Amino acid sequence: MATSQEIMDALADYTVQCNENKRLRKMQRDWSKLIHFNAEDTGDQFTMTVVKGEITSCEPGAKGTPDVIVTAKSEDLCDMFWGDLNPSQKYLQGEIRVKASQEDIVRIDAITMIIWPDS
Amino acid sequence: MAELKKVIKLRTVISASTGMAIATSCYVAGLQVATILVGELAWISILVAGFFCLLSALCFSELTALYPTAAGIKLFIHHAFSEKTSIVIGMFYVLLGISMVGAESYLISSVLSSVFSIINPFYDKLLWTVVFILFIMAINFRGVFLSGLMQDIMTYAMVAFMVGVSVYAFATIDINFSLAAKSAKFTLENVMQAAAVGVFLYVGFEWVAPLAEETTDYKTIGKGMLWAVGLLSVTYSMFIVAMYSGLTTAQLESGTPIPHILFGKNLFGAAGLATFAVMSILASLTSFNTGILNTSRFAYAMGRDNVLPRAFSRLHPLYATPWVAILFLGTFAIAISLATLLTDMYFFVIIMAAALECFIYVVAALCVIRLRKKKPDMERSFKVPFGIVIPVVVIVVFGLLMLGIFTDVTRDYSGRELFSNYWVAVVMAIFLVCMYAYTSLVVPVYKKRAAERAQTRVKRRPGKA
Numbered sequence: 120m121a122t123s124q125e126i127m128d129a130l131a132d133y134t135v136q137c138n139e140n141k142r143l144r145k146m147q148r149d150w151s152k153l154i155h156f157n158a159e160d161t162g163d164q165f166t167m168t169v170v171k172g173e174i175t176s177c178e179p180g181a182k183g184t185p186d187v188i189v190t191a192k193s194e195d196l197c198d199m200f201w202g203d204l205n206p207s208q209k210y211l212q213g214e215i216r217v218k219a220s221q222e223d224i225v226r227i228d229a230i231t232m233i234i235w236p237d238s
Numbered sequence: 239m240a241e242l243k244k245v246i247k248l249r250t251v252i253s254a255s256t257g258m259a260i261a262t263s264c265y266v267a268g269l270q271v272a273t274i275l276v277g278e279l280a281w282i283s284i285l286v287a288g289f290f291c292l293l294s295a296l297c298f299s300e301l302t303a304l305y306p307t308a309a310g311i312k313l314f315i316h317h318a319f320s321e322k323t324s325i326v327i328g329m330f331y332v333l334l335g336i337s338m339v340g341a342e343s344y345l346i347s348s349v350l351s352s353v354f355s356i357i358n359p360f361y362d363k364l365l366w367t368v369v370f371i372l373f374i375m376a377i378n379f380r381g382v383f384l385s386g387l388m389q390d391i392m393t394y395a396m397v398a399f400m401v402g403v404s405v406y407a408f409a410t411i412d413i414n415f416s417l418a419a420k421s422a423k424f425t426l427e428n429v430m431q432a433a434a435v436g437v438f439l440y441v442g443f444e445w446v447a448p449l450a451e452e453t454t455d456y457k458t459i460g461k462g463m464l465w466a467v468g469l470l471s472v473t474y475s476m477f478i479v480a481m482y483s484g485l486t487t488a489q490l491e492s493g494t495p496i497p498h499i500l501f502g503k504n505l506f507g508a509a510g511l512a513t514f515a516v517m518s519i520l521a522s523l524t525s526f527n528t529g530i531l532n533t534s535r536f537a538y539a540m541g542r543d544n545v546l547p548r549a550f551s552r553l554h555p556l557y558a559t560p561w562v563a564i565l566f567l568g569t570f571a572i573a574i575s576l577a578t579l580l581t582d583m584y585f586f587v588i589i590m591a592a593a594l595e596c597f598i599y600v601v602a603a604l605c606v607i608r609l610r611k612k613k614p615d616m617e618r619s620f621k622v623p624f625g626i627v628i629p630v631v632v633i634v635v636f637g638l639l640m641l642g643i644f645t646d647v648t649r650d651y652s653g654r655e656l657f658s659n660y661w662v663a664v665v666m667a668i669f670l671v672c673m674y675a676y677t678s679l680v681v682p683v684y685k686k687r688a689a690e691r692a693q694t695r696v697k698r699r700p701g702k703a
Binding site (some may be wrong): 129130165181186188224 | 316383559
C-alpha cells in the first residue's frame, strides 16, 4: 500500500511533467476540470484542479464537486502518477474505475500517454 | 463518495438508448417484418421481438450493475470467460457492428438522392454516401459531442413524430385487421421468423451501457434500457403498420429502399417528403455518429491495451480524439458502403446485424450465468429476478431466433428470392475465424513486444527502479 505522502510526492512530479509538456498543454488547452482521486484500500482522497490544461493544485482530501472521479488501489495510483503503469490496461481490467464522460476518460489517459509514450 | 458535477438523468439514458436504435434502415427492416408476416399484423412480431429484447435488457442491466464502465462488454466477457474470448467477441461485435453503416449509408444516400437529384441515381448515391461518412468522420475528429439536452430533443421529437404520423394514418387509412388475421401467412412460424428480423429494430439499445460512468445510480442504465425497449416497441409497432398500410401495392412491390419517404409523400405530399427526409437524416446522424464514437473509443482502448497496433491509440494533437481509429473505421465504413452500393445487398447487412444482435444477447446471458457462479458475492445494484430462468430463456430464444435467421431465405414483397440466409452465417463465421486467428497469432506478438518494452524501461518511482 502506498502512503498518502507517497501519493502526494507522485502527484508533485506528475504536475511538473504535465505542466512542462508543451504538446500536452496544447492538446488540453480547453480542458478545465476538478478531479478526485480515491485510494480504495487506504481511504485516502486527493483533489486535482486543472485549468486550461495546467494543473494548478493538488491537495489531500476531496474538495468541491468533481467533474471526474478516479478510484484505484493506492499502489496503482502512485505508479500511474510516476508513469510506471498503463492506466488503460488497468481500466480495461476493471482495476481502475473512472466516473466521468467518455471524453474526459480519454483525456485522463492521454496525459499518461503523451508524457510517457512507452507506458 | 462525492457526486459528479454533471450527471446523466434517466430521461437522457432513455433518449440515448432509443436514439441509437432508431435509424433509417429500421424502416426497411420493419417492412421486411411486415413482408414475412402479414403487413397489418407486423406489430405482433415487433412486440414479440421487443419482449425478448426486454429480457435481454435485464441481463445487460445486471452486467452493467456489476461493471459500470465504458469497457463494459469486454470487461464482463473477460471476467466471465477469458481475456482471449473477450477480445475475439469484442472485436467481432464492433467490426460487424460498424458494417451496419453499409446499409445505413446506402439508405440515407437513397433518401438524399431522391430529394436532391444532381447527376444520376447511382452517382448521386455514391456522392451522398461519401459525403455522409466524411461528415461523421469530421465531427468525430473534431470531438463534437451531442449534449444530453440535444439528444433528448432529437430523440423525443423523432418518437413523437412517428407516433403522431401513425395516429394520423390510422385515422385516415382503412386498415382491416380481421381480414389480415385470416391470411394463410399468419402462422406461428412466420410470427417468429418475422420477430427474428424484428430484433434488428432494437439494435443498439444496449450501447447505452458506456454512459454508466456518467450516472448517479448505476440502476439508471438498466431502467433506461427497459424504458427504451418499451418505447421502441410501441413506436415501431404503430409506425410500421401505418407505413405498410399507407403504401400502394406498386410501391411495396418495387422493393424501394425508401418506404418511409414514399409513405410521407402519400400522406402529406411534398411537405411529407421533405419532413420525412429531415427525420431520416437526423436518425442516421445520431445512430451512425454514436456508432463511430463508441467503436473508435473501443479501438483506441484496444490500441492502448496492445491488442491492436499502437497507432490506434494516437490522439489528435488539438482535439484529443483517436484519429487513427476514426480514420480506420471510417475507411472500413466507406468500403462496406461501396460494396452495398454496387451490389444493392443492403438486406444482407440488415439480416447480418439481426443475427449478430441475437448472438451478442446470447453471450450476455451466458455471462450473467457464469458471473453468478464465479463472483457470487460481488456487489450487484441490480439482479435479474427468478435466478437463472430469464438468462436461460434468453439463450434458448435468441439462439433459436439466430438459427431461424440462418435457415431462412430473404425475399422481397413480391416473393422474389433475394438470397439464402446461410450466406449470412458463412460471412459471420469467416469474420469470427479471422478474429480468432488474429487474437491467437497477432495479439501475443503485440503483448510480447509491450512486455519487452516494459522490462527495458526504467521505473521512475523512487525505490522501484
